[in-house]
Amino acid sequence: MVRKFYTNKTDTMLAVEKNGCALEYASDALRADREVVMAAVSYYGWALEYASEELRKDRDIVMAAAEKDACALMFASLALRADPEVVMAAVSKHGEALQYASEALRADREVVMAAVQSKPGYLVVLKYASAELRNDREVVLAAVKNQGKALSWASEALRADKSVVLEAMKQDISNNRFAELSPKDMLWVLDLLPAKTAIKNQKEAGSKILGCVSMFVDQMRKDCGSLKKDCESKDVSSEDYYENIVSYISVRDIGLLSQLSTNRYVIDESEAGKIIKRSPRRENENKNDDGMTFASITKEDRAKGLKRFIKVSDYPDVLRGLNYGR
Numbered sequence: 001m002v003r004k005f006y007t008n009k010t011d012t013m014l015a016v017e018k019n020g021c022a023l024e025y026a027s028d029a030l031r032a033d034r035e036v037v038m039a040a041v042s043y044y045g046w047a048l049e050y051a052s053e054e055l056r057k058d059r060d061i062v063m064a065a066a067e068k069d070a071c072a073l074m075f076a077s078l079a080l081r082a083d084p085e086v087v088m089a090a091v092s093k094h095g096e097a098l099q100y101a102s103e104a105l106r107a108d109r110e111v112v113m114a115a116v117q118s119k120p121g122y123l124v125v126l127k128y129a130s131a132e133l134r135n136d137r138e139v140v141l142a143a144v145k146n147q148g149k150a151l152s153w154a155s156e157a158l159r160a161d162k163s164v165v166l167e168a169m170k171q172d173i174s175n176n177r178f179a180e181l182s183p184k185d186m187l188w189v190l191d192l193l194p195a196k197t198a199i200k201n202q203k204e205a206g207s208k209i210l211g212c213v214s215m216f217v218d219q220m221r222k223d224c225g226s227l228k229k230d231c232e233s234k235d236v237s238s239e240d241y242y243e244n245i246v247s248y249i250s251v252r253d254i255g256l257l258s259q260l261s262t263n264r265y266v267i268d269e270s271e272a273g274k275i276i277k278r279s280p281r282r283e284n285e286n287k288n289d290d291g292m293t294f295a296s297i298t299k300e301d302r303a304k305g306l307k308r309f310i311k312v313s314d315y316p317d318v319l320r321g322l323n324y325g326r
Contacts, residue, residue, distance in 0.1 A: 020044025045069025
């Protein structure tokens with residue numbers, strides 16, 4: 001295919017204003033024309049690749065390109081990739097642009113903090129920060145709160161920090177594979193980890209938890225009137241009331257909670273929360289100080305309860321072999 005070159009400025013301006021990529025087919029003279037290039041990068045930042053070397057040194061041109069497509073920074077001159085204002089504008093829009101910044105700016109705390117807090121993409125932004133900043137607790141915490149898998153690029157010391165690991169696992173429970181925690185510290189994390197993180201299909205998470213919680217709370221209301229009074233004293237729907245309770249339930253809690261609720265009922269595993277038949281109370285029940293009836297729960301019961309709550313295919317490896325029950 002024969003490449004068509006634009007040699008007329010008017011035609012070129014019309015072309016790049018509709019599609020900045022058209023700059024690729026412009027003559028060398030038009031690629032060096034500031035007005036033409038500005039129009040092109042304002043439409044499509046990556047068009048900076050086709051600008052003349054001189055214009056890739058132009059601060060305003062590069063800023064316009066980075067504003068449209070942050071990673072267009074890769075086509076800027078070395079001097080502008082070391083310009084704090086230019087790089088800050090790019091990484092604030094998209095953190096992945098950090099990989100094209102100068103070595104000095106990848107070690108700049110303010111620049112890196114802006115990058116790790118920007119809208120997350122496919123690449124792990126923390127990867128491009130300096131080793132010193134990957135060992136900065138505040139920077140790493142900000143990174144894993146925004147992009148959990150950033151834990152994989154944190155320093156060894158911070159991968160052994162249970163608070164940092166907790167924030168990463170809140171994003172995705174499978175991020176535990178990057179942690180360097182002792183079993184004791186992992187239990188601490190699981191005790192604070194919201195139950196929803198243990199379910200891959202987040203669309204089903206709320207209904208699964210509510211199904212489990214609602215049965216348990218209903219049973220508690222029968223055994224003890226305090227929860228019923230508490231719910232009735234608040235101007236909220238039952239669903240909102242359950243949702244509030246769900247927010248306090250951890251991954252460790254759900255193993256016990258699921259088993260406690262299913263001591264009274266048998267649950268259809270394909271539809272969490274659907275009662276298919278009542279089951280008899282256990283013989284080893286006892287009452288607590290509030291007169292609420294509970295059955296004695298073993299470690300095996302807890303594991304069974306959690307597996308009932310989560311499909312086998314979704315059962316997180318992090319929970320296998322751990323005594324996550326109370």
